[in-house]
Amino acid sequence: MRISVISGSPKGEKSVTLQYVRFLEEAFLDHTFSVVHVGRDIRTIERQEEGWSGLLATVKECDGVLWATPVYVMLVPAQLKRFIELVGERNVTEAFFGKHAACLTTSIHFFDHTAHAYLHGVCDDLGMRYIGFCSAHMQDLENEAFQEQLIRFFSDFLEAIAERRPIQRVFPPLPAPSPPYAPKSPPAAVDTRGKRVVILHDAEPGSGQEAMVGGLAACYAGPVRVAHIRDAGMKGGCLGCCRCAFDNTCVYDDGFSAFWEEYIVPADILVMAGTVRDRFLSAAWKQFFDRSFFNGHVPAFKGKQVAYLVEGPLGHLPTLREVLSGLVMTEKANLAGIVTDEPGDPAGIDAALHALAERSVRLADREYIAPPTFPAVAGHKIFRDELWGGMRATFKADDRYYRQHGLYDFPTRNYLERISTRATSLMMCIPAVRREVVKNMPTYMIQPLQKAIESSRVLAERKTQR
Ligand SMILES: Cc1cc2nc3c(=O)[nH]c(=O)nc-3n(C[C@H](O)[C@H](O)[C@H](O)COP(=O)(O)O)c2cc1C
Missing domain, CATH: 1.10.287 (Helix Hairpins)
Structure with a gap:
């Protein structure tokens, strides 16, 4: 069987996830594995026709596709996200159509399920037959019991291909987009009471997202800082090098850290606006989230009111909603609300934007942070245990923060x-x-x-x- 492995890690051959693929290659010598490094080579893939057509040929000729990727900020890395966007933009979905697919991820099991759900939805949209996932902790390969499970998982994948196993679609197709929102009623201005409001977006000129950003900004009586995330001047996606682990300094010398300092750090109310592309926001937003990893596991939005404006069918994308709200909660911020243009009713959207402006100021004034639910409670325990259990040797900045803030709160200490x-x-x-x-x-x-x-x-x- 010819397996096309789509590798999402920017680290290429040095990827942890790829070592799991190498293990499979050694265990299944009768099968051929062709690895395409979309995470490492996304720039060339995007710019050079040769690389792109070679990659597509590999997919076309294969019997099954294995998405092998790390989990980056609750999803796949921005580089892989961009590749998935390109498949749609360049209208080459037929290369994937009808193929059996599976995904293999490595992570520390923090929101790995959302990464799998995203890839599953993408496979459904591409007309692929999604078999399932194998979610490994990044060190699981050292464990013999896990190795056996991995072999069983992959055997099932190969059998599914051989049997031409029929697979039902799980995620229904997304509805056609609503007409772009245009504000109807002039907004009544909300006194910001000295709160610093920041709206970050990636809107195209003339888009519904741009109209929502403008509409919300106009709802606040005080000054509002509005910026396009393009202005962060990111030279590229997170490289996964973890050099930031020591002192929260990113290896990139571009405008991102300065942008972060200028807009994110001082904001009392932070609004992020995006447009649905495939089943998430844009790869540019994903890159922004990935690059925020330079903060390590220090809650970078702590104490802020955070809100989102989403252009697109959010109601049909529970995984996107889960990631957006999970990001806020695990960062110890409060989700002031999410407004979408989905209802298509401009007056209703106007009202929702106004209500969001009002609520965000009121909650900021009261310093209200909703008590955490499962994702943040579980996330805290995962990070605490991972850091204490070994990561703190290199994630020095996290370790300092965890010690200073009493976050090594194991029950055994009481x-x-x-x-x-x-x-x-x-x-x-x-x-x-x-x-x-x-x-x-x-x-x-x-x-x-x-x-x-x-x-x-x-x-x-x-x-x-x-
Ligand atoms: C930018 C970045 C974001 C990450 N986000 C997550 C995450 O959301 N959940 C998780 O469990 N692990 C996360 N991790 C850990 C990686 O998933 C893990 O180290 C993985 O094994 C790396 O695989 P790779 O070497 O193939 O890139 C993140 C790592 C990086 C560098």
């Missing part, structure tokens, strides 16, 4: 609780005590909360006096 848990556990060995606890479990569960309820009135009064 000695008082450990003693009391041990004591309770011993008491539970006494049948009479256990009977009593079992009988009154709900009472015991709410007992520690009573003190808070008793003090709530005082707290509310103190808040209104402020």
